[in-house]
Amino acid sequence: MNSATISQNKQEAILSVKHIRKSYGEGKNRLEVLKDVTFNIKIGEWAAIMGPSGSGKTTLLNLIGLLDKEDEGHIFLEGTDILGLKSNEKASLRSNKIGIVFQNHYLVPTMTVKENVELPFIWSREKIDLAEMEERTLAAIEIVGLGDRSHHFPDEISGGEKQRTAIARALVNRNPLLLLDEPTGDLDSQTGKAILSIFRRIANQGDTSIIMVTHDPEAAQLADKVFLLRQGTISEL
Numbered sequence: 093m094n095s096a097t098i099s100q101n102k103q104e105a106i107l108s109v110k111h112i113r114k115s116y117g118e119g120k121n122r123l124e125v126l127k128d129v130t131f132n133i134k135i136g137e138w139a140a141i142m143g144p145s146g147s148g149k150t151t152l153l154n155l156i157g158l159l160d161k162e163d164e165g166h167i168f169l170e171g172t173d174i175l176g177l178k179s180n181e182k183a184s185l186r187s188n189k190i191g192i193v194f195q196n197h198y199l200v201p202t203m204t205v206k207e208n209v210e211l212p213f214i215w216s217r218e219k220i221d222l223a224e225m226e227e228r229t230l231a232a233i234e235i236v237g238l239g240d241r242s243h244h245f246p247d248e249i250s251g252g253e254k255q256r257t258a259i260a261r262a263l264v265n266r267n268p269l270l271l272l273d274e275p276t277g278d279l280d281s282q283t284g285k286a287i288l289s290i291f292r293r294i295a296n297q298g299d300t301s302i303i304m305v306t307h308d309p310e311a312a313q314l315a316d317k318v319f320l321l322r323q324g325t326i327s328e329l
Contacts, residue, residue: 105132106268106301107156112165114151125151127324129165135268136298138291140312141305143321149305150273152321156303157192157271158182169269187216191262195274197254199246206242209233209260216265232260236290252283259290270294272304276311288314
């Protein structure tokens with residue numbers, strides 16, 4: 093593939109969110125959280141989504157990650173309308189196309205760092221050679237700087253190292269889309285900056301697109317584009 097083709101591909105949208113609506117409750121108690129939300133993310137782009145508490149940021153991320161059900165709208169990932177897929181197809185796509193890092197890392201306490209990072213291979217419906225699984229697991233652990241902690245259990249590592257483990261777990265399948273829900277929210281400033289530098293390196297490689305929900309303006313400034321979600325609508329800053 094020549095440089096012109098690569099440059100052209102980088103301008104294409106990996107994710108297109110079209111006219112998404114989402115509400116909770118019924119009748120007088122109905123709350124419309126998302127109202128006609130539309131935006132695009134290009135291949136290799138890092139986007140931050142900001143907004144006040146209760147504005148629907150996590151709801152939007154959960155819809156993109158196929159963890160919640162929309163009322164109306166479409167979400168296209170690599171040209172496929174993922175909201176229209178069957179449940180088993182959604183599960184497969186979530187395993188092989190979307191990596192998710194939550195504010196709460198959700199590590200299995202009885203598993204080592206390495207075993208936690210390997211979990212996506214167990215969840216995936218795609219078969220993978222054991223040697224390749226080992227190689228990709230160790231590579232993901234090295235990316236986040238935990239090569240010397242791979243055989244430690246979650247209660248033996250710091251909060252920042254737990255978050256690094258969660259990042260490695262999201263990266264191990266080499267998914268084209270990475271979703272981050274307040275990834276530095278519970279970390280001190282120095283550790284948070286170290287975590288954000290990992291995301292910057294990942295984005296700079298150009299083959300993983302990142303969507304990060306954050307309350308932190310400094311974190312958002314590191315992204316390639318910033319969206320504001322307020323009163324159910326989204327706009328680019």
